[in-house]
Amino acid sequence: MTRSGLRGLRAAALTGTLVFASGAYAAENPIKLGVLEDQSGDFAAATIGKVHAIQLAAEEINKSGGIMGRPLELVTYDTQSDNTRYQEFMRRVLQRDKVDVVFAGFSSASREAYRPIVDQFNGFAFYNNQYEGGVCDGHMVVTGAVPEQQFSTLIPYMMQTYGKKVYTLAADYNFGQISAEWVRKIVKENGGEMAGEEFIPLGVSQFSQSIQNIQKAKPDFVVTLLVGTAQASYYEQAASANVNLPMASSVNVGQGYEHKRFKPPSLKDMYVTTNYIEEIDTPKSKEFYAKFKAKFPSEPYVNQEAENSYLAVYLYKQMVERAKSTNRDEIRKVIATGDVCMDAPEGKVCIDPKSQHMSHTIYLAKVGADHSISFPKIWEDIKPYWLGEAGCDLTKKDPMAQYTPSNPPPKP
Amino acid sequence: MTGFLGLFRRLEGPQTLGRGPAFWALFALVLAGALAYPLFSDGYTVGNTVYFFVWVFIALSLSLIWGYGGSLSFGQTAFFGIAGYGYGILTINFGASYGFTWIALLLAIGMAALVAALLGYFMFFGRIGGVFLGIVTLAVTLMLERFMAQTAGPEWRIGAARLNGFNGMSAMPPLTIPWFGGPIVLFADVGLYYVVLAMLVLVYLALRILMNSSFGNVIVAIRENPERAEMLGYDIRKYQLITFVIGAALAGLSGVLYTVWGQYITPSSMGMTAASLPLIWVAVGGRSDLTATIIGTLVVLSGFQALTIYGSQYALVFMGVLLVLTVLIAPNGLVLGLITWVTKRVARRKQETA
Amino acid sequence: MDIATLVFSALYQFGDAFAFLVLSACGLAVIFGMMGVINLAHGEFIMCGAYVTAATVHAGLPLPLGILCGTLASACVGVLVELLVIRHLYERPLDTIVATWGLSLIATQGTLIMVGSTMAGVGTPFGSFQVGAYSYSIYRIVLFVAALAVLGALYALFNWTRFGVLARATIQVPHMAAALGVDTRLIYSLTFACGAGLAGLAGGLYAPTMTLVPTMGATFIMEAFVTVVIGGADVFLGTAPAGGILAIVKSGMTSWQGQLFGQIGLLIAVIIVVRVLPKGISGFVLRERT
Structure with missing residues (x-):
């Protein structure tokens, strides 16, 4: 992180003068992606993989020419599973490092801690984590399952x-x-x-x-x-x-790989719906898993949050290239068209313009007595329908709030 | 008039470090530096400095109760949280117009002080002391944390304000100064910086006066030897209670400012880790002096943040090593130790030249 | 549901809570209760014991030997910590807060860096048994028995052995003990190691039943401190009744109103006990001594 931090400082000195740079200067003007994830503390087990996934995607993108010819640069901080660190560093990436987008947060509390700051500084954040749902905020894109x-x-x-x-x-x-x-x-x-x-x-x-x-x-x-x-x-x-x-x-196996950590058969007959785990046996998934293991051989497990983070980098690339800008308003116009989709390791995923959440392929994973995984059922293209049905429509209005089924958006 | 001047004389005395023109010249210099500094800095750095200042108040509260009063309170975060939530509930319900945020600030601090008065009465008049005091205050803050963490449901609301459980309460308005031509909203930037700096200076000077007054002397006497203080005719329970309430109000101020700074407050702010951090800051700086506490807290906070930014995964290990070394090398705290060392050298040099 | 089943289930829940409280607290009772060192790294000694136990079991040792290794490893770390850090702090116990907090940061993050974010579990031995409609884990009974055994062993150690008597003498009046020719430094080291080893034992015993992560010590620390403080300075006469009272409150409240009330009830019980007995339970029992 020392290195990326220093690079961040140097690059901060460069940005600003090069806003209108094109082609020739582009390599000098990276697109900056802030990464705030817990690399130590309570949540580290489930989140170190997210940082690695983002690093992997960024490396691939940079090898194949970056985004619109501009390299992707990561500005990474360790938030130590501590809400106050999220507050400190969210302000830092937005104000000091002036990143174009932030990928941040594991626990919902950490997301709620940084969200007011993103809203205040008009930033753009991706929350690549499965969670309880309900965030209706134009400054956020959620790629995790709900x-x-x-x-x-x-x-x-x-x-x-x-x-x-x-x-x-x-x-x-x-x-x-x-x-x-x-x-x-x-x-x-x-x-x-x-x-x-x-x-x-x-x-x-x-x-x-x-x-x-x-x-x-x-x-x-x-x-x-x-x-x-x-x-x-x-x-x-x-x-x-x-x-x-x-x-x-909805949380175990896909997030904390309990079936790898506990001695069989303690998780026997556990059924989990997840949008990705490393055991998924499709060519796309195998390819992703192989690339991940090649870069991070000692990674204990590639969980759903790692895949969410990985595909989110590519989704962001697509949005920027289609908007021809890193400006959030321009990007949201692209999201509003409703066809921001990609072939992710899990299968096809699309961003829902109303809630800025993502549709998923949902795999039913069954843990056997020897803790092996089988997939009795797969559902394709499951949409995050609730927010849209409840009345959240970010293409029209941005309430910047979190709703729950018992506390739905106010009826217009 | 003489009473007023008397207050000024109390700015220095046996209970606080620093006296004489040299000290106050340095103080003025530091203050001038602090006042001028936003002119040469960017919004992030200023906002970040406000964040550090916010925590100084809870550190001062602990310095007062623990460092001067000798009662180890492990639960200052309880008052931090009560005031933070109090501010959130009040402002979400009544809004920010007509300067209400300032009334909310005072009311929230009042709530923390009231709870402290009840709890303090229960403890000090029940003759609970020493480590037992620490565990009771810790139990209170953990209880609040556990309780608040499960208030996610829609039934947990006070007026328009949902407590929102572990995810925390957000969307309360920042401090707002009503002004001609539109109110001034104090986001975590230069505006809030000056307000918090002013509060810090006021609180610091007021505490100096308080500690050098007869009240402060009694408090220190109780720390040194409670039986003797009692024999001298002081009702030590009353003195301890008052110190505890003042401390709670300061911790509450910290809580309100934290809530205002990030427009967010969460039960984790009252948890075990949050509760131990102020102890660390205060102990590292030197708990038995106000100036040392302030400097120590700022040093530890900024040092730890810098380590987290530049120290990669070893940041927490470094922090641990630094803490252990500090305790071993500087028994009275880093700042106090340094000051004593310097004054000793100066004294020796004077002797040599004499 | 017949009465016998109900009674057994209540006893089982009580025993389970009692074992957890006593085993988490014993090490701290020695280090904090007796020696006055506010050991915030107590949870990390427990983690150390659990990790070493799991590692040795993975290496092929049977579980009891693994637990023994965990206990010894913790005790060794304890000796090292005492030698390097704690030894210099007996004169100023409050500073141990900062030092042990620092040690706990080093231990947690150091483990994360060296061993990784998680460690594979070892599985709970012995299986289960049935009473009435409920089935129970046999290992939980083992834990309860272990808690009683530890209490008994501690009582014997500090009352009947030469080391125990010397340790108590040294800690109560160090200069007197030193004047009588006791190697007080050695006694302090050994007592601290004993406390650390007990923490390691708790870790080893609970290792099969828990998730093994670097931060696992945190789940023990509140219960441990609460039990030790309301118990007071005497390990046997304090920790045991404190564990008993708190276990009744905790298991009762948990079965009546759920886990949240179990926890809040525990904390309220602490406040009440401290208010009624300001010197802790052993202070009350041993009024003449305090």
Whole structure:
């Protein structure tokens, strides 16, 4: 980071004078991409891969001539899983480094910490992470999956396969509560019933009581929306208490590769809807995985956030080239046409102009007793429909807010 | 008139470092530098300096309670958070017009002080002291954190303000000065810089006066030997309570300014890590002096930020090593240690020449 | 549901909470409770024990031997830390906050850099058993027994052995002990190592049941401090009853109202106990000594 930081400083001195540069001068005038991700602290396990994916994409793009002939330059800071660092460095990349775009954030709290700053300085940020959904903000593009994409596929499948009694075990904060709300809604729509719901404060690592509650409720399957490394201890503890129920999740495996970290069979019969994991067996996916491993041989796992980050760089390239500018308003005009799409490692993805979220290919990953992955089902082109239906339309109005199903956008 | 002059005389005394024309000349020089500095700097640097200043108040609060008063409070972040959330709730509900943000600032600090008064009464009049005080205050701040983290649901709202759980509350208006021809909104830039700088100078001078007054002397006496102070006829519980409330108000000011700076406040600001950081800043600088606390806090904050920017993945390791070395090499804190070392050298030289 | 099942389940939950509180707290009870070192790196000693245990198990050792290795490794690190840092700070215990916070930063990030962001788990041994409608993990019972054993061993160590008596004497009146010919430096080192080793033991015991990441120590630290502080200075007479009281509150509140209330209840219990017994539980039990 020292090197990229210094380069950033030098380049900052150069920009400004070269705004109208074309062709000949272009190599002197890089497009700057800020990267704020947690490379240390609590979330490091899931996010170091995102930084590597961005580095990989930038290297590929620069090798093949950059964006409109301009090289792509990364300005990277380690946010240490700390919200205040996001606030400090978001101001830094926008004001000091004057980047054209920022790729930032893992936890929703970190995103909400930096979002007011992006809005204030009229920046442009990509949040390449699966999350609880609902951000309706013209300054943001979200490439991660949202609940309607993951649950409208996962829950009906699980109910058909295993039965209609559902127990939700969720992290007790925004992501878990809102995801649980989605599960409740979809279970009801499909004629099922909630056998129970339990929320676990972040950082809790002991689950004996929850395990007993689940056994008492006798559900057909358990939806585990557990977040963070401490909460992941649930699986080992549930397995050792022989709970032996099928599990469904939108966060595990695809993000924290628990099936690689725990000893089999603690994640047996876990079903996860994810838009990418390294086991996906398509030519596109294999090619991406091979490139990733060639550049970062010691990477423990290539997760969905890594793929989101990788494809986001290419999406940004496409937007800039079509807008012929890095200006956010020009780029949003391109997004508004509704055909910003690409063939990503997961399959075809498109940006939805109303919410600036992304459609995904959703893979149902099943963890076997030996922790191998199989894909019983694949859904193509699953759209992030909720925000648009609820009344968020960024092509018309930019409220710069986050909504939830129980707190939807105000009706016009 | 004499009373007023008396206050000025209290600006220096046995409880604070620095006295005489040389010190105040240096103070004026630093102040002039601080006032002129935005003219030579860019918006980012100024905004970033405001950010550092914001944390100085909570450090001062700890210097007051712990350094001078001898009561280790591990939970100043509780008051930081209460005031931060208080400001958010008030301004989101009542807006920023007619200078209401300033009333909200005062009310939010008042809330923190009120909670501190209740908690302080419970602790000091219950004769809780030493490490037990630390654990009770820590328990309070962790409780607030855990509670606020789960308030994501729509039922957790106060008026128009949603608490919004772990993701934190945002979109509160920044401090706004009503002015002819449109209010001045103080974003984290030059405007806010001068306001916060003014507050910092005022608080610093006021605390100097307070600490060199008879009140301050009693506080230090309680730190040195509570039994003796009590035998001398002072109700030490009352003194400790008042110190604690003043400290909480300062921590609250810090919280409001932080909320204003980033238009954001989160439960993590009251968590374990957040709670320990002020202890680190204060201890590194030298907790038993106001000036040392301010310098130490600014040095640690900017040093750690620079390490994070330029130190790659080793940043946190470096920070750790620096902290350990500081404690081993400078027992009274970096700044206090340096000042004592320098004054000793100067004294020795004087002796030699004499 | 019959009464026996209910009673057993309540006992199991209590035992589970008790084991977690006591095992996380024991090492700290020695280092903080006895020696007065505010050890914010306590969680990292636990992490060290867990990592070494997992690594040795991956290398092919059976789990009990792995836990022993983890304990010893933590104790060795403890000796090193005492020698290099803590030794110089006994005169000013408050400064240990900064030093151990620094050590904890070094340990967490150092582990991340050297070992990587995660480590593969080792799996929980022994399987499960059934009582009534519920099945339980046998290993959890092992943890409870281990907690009792550790308490017993500590009591024996500090009351019946020469080292224990010397350690208590040294820590209470160091110059007196030194005058009587005790090598106080050695005693301090060994006591600190003992505390670090106990933390490592907790890490090793919980390693099979948890996610292994560099920051895993953080999940233990609050429970540990709370238990030790309300327990007071005596390891056996303080930590054990404190663990008992807090475990009842925590498991009761958790089963009644959920995990959040379990945690908040724990914190409220701490505040109340401190208010009622300002010198901690052992201070109350041993009124004449304090």
